[in-house]
Amino acid sequence: MTQTFDIEALIKLRKQTRAISDALKVQASDYLSTLALLIRPQTFFGEYLQGAQRSSGRETQHHFKELKELYDRIASAEPFKLVNELEVPLNLISTTPELFPLEYDMVLSQSGQTIRITSPVRWVVGFNSFDLAQFRKVIKDPNRSSAELYRYVVHYLVLFYCLSKSPGMSRLFEGLRFPVSFERLKDFGDLPFCVISSPVRSELPDESVIRNSTQIAGNTSFEELVGHENILEMNDEIRQRLLLTIEGL
Incomplete structure (x- = not known):
């Protein structure tokens, strides 16, 4: 990984990172679309969804009650401060899952400058038409629409x-080497997000490289890097599990 500022080496690493990230995202998106039927909201909320058939199942009542408790706790707190009640029936505009970039802030130690970092190998799962970056903008907008914020x-x-x-969905993704985790992200209060990771690790270079790169580019954003060595160090979990299985036999 680049620890000193070498423009040619950085350009090469960025090209490799983009190619690797694009290939991994295509694969992760394919898995997600294939398994999307397993996470249909209709399965959990039944008649509590707009346009759904009526049912009297106790399970759907239980699921909706739990969702409402989550909503009441999270939506009323910072940074949302919504006064809207959870509407019944739920009007879901989109239920097609999509992957959005995972971003976070890093403060450079010397300058105190905040840099927006993007991961090329991890993504946040959201519904189509509900872009995560736009969600962040809505939250920070002092003139935001409460109806739009509610929908997000x-x-x-x-x-x-x-x-x-x-x-079962998490186990399937784990088996496909794209593990799922649930995380809270800065700017979104206590709202939990689903994050899909790839089997390849990305990393940041020395702060001086980030500082020089952003100064040349004239912006405050940087993408973690993935290189040849990161691919070589990938772990084969099935291989490791089988070795542990026969250890001592």
């Missing part, structure tokens, strides 16, 4: 609930 909160909360209640 509800859609991400419904998706989290469906995924967290589908342990």
Whole structure:
């Protein structure tokens, strides 16, 4: 990994990173679309969804009650401060899952400058038409529409609930080497998100490289890097598991 500022080496690493990231995202997106039927909100909420058939199942009542408790706790707190009640029936504009870039802030130690870092090998799962970057903009907008903010909160909360209640989905992704985790992200309060990671590790170079790169580019954003060595160090979990199975036999 680049620890000193070498423009040619950095350009090469960025090209490799983009190629690797694009290939991994295509694969992760394919897995997600194939398994999307396993996380259909209709399965959990039934008649509580707009346009759904009526049912009297206790399970759907239980799921909706839990969702409402989550909503009441999270939506009323910072940074959302929504006064809207959870509407019944739920009006979900989109239920097609999509991958959005995972971003976070890094403060450079010398200058104190905040740099927005993007991971090329991890993504946040959201519903189509509910872009995570736009969600962040809505939250920070002092003139934001409470109706628009409500839609974002509800859609991400419904998706989290469906995924967290589908342990089989997590096991499938784990077996495909794209593990699923649930994380809270800065700027989004206590709202939990589903994050899909790839089997390849990315990393940041020395701060001086980040500082020089952003100064040349004239912006405050940087992408973690993936190189040839990161591919070589990939772990084969099945191989490791089988070796442990026969150890001592």
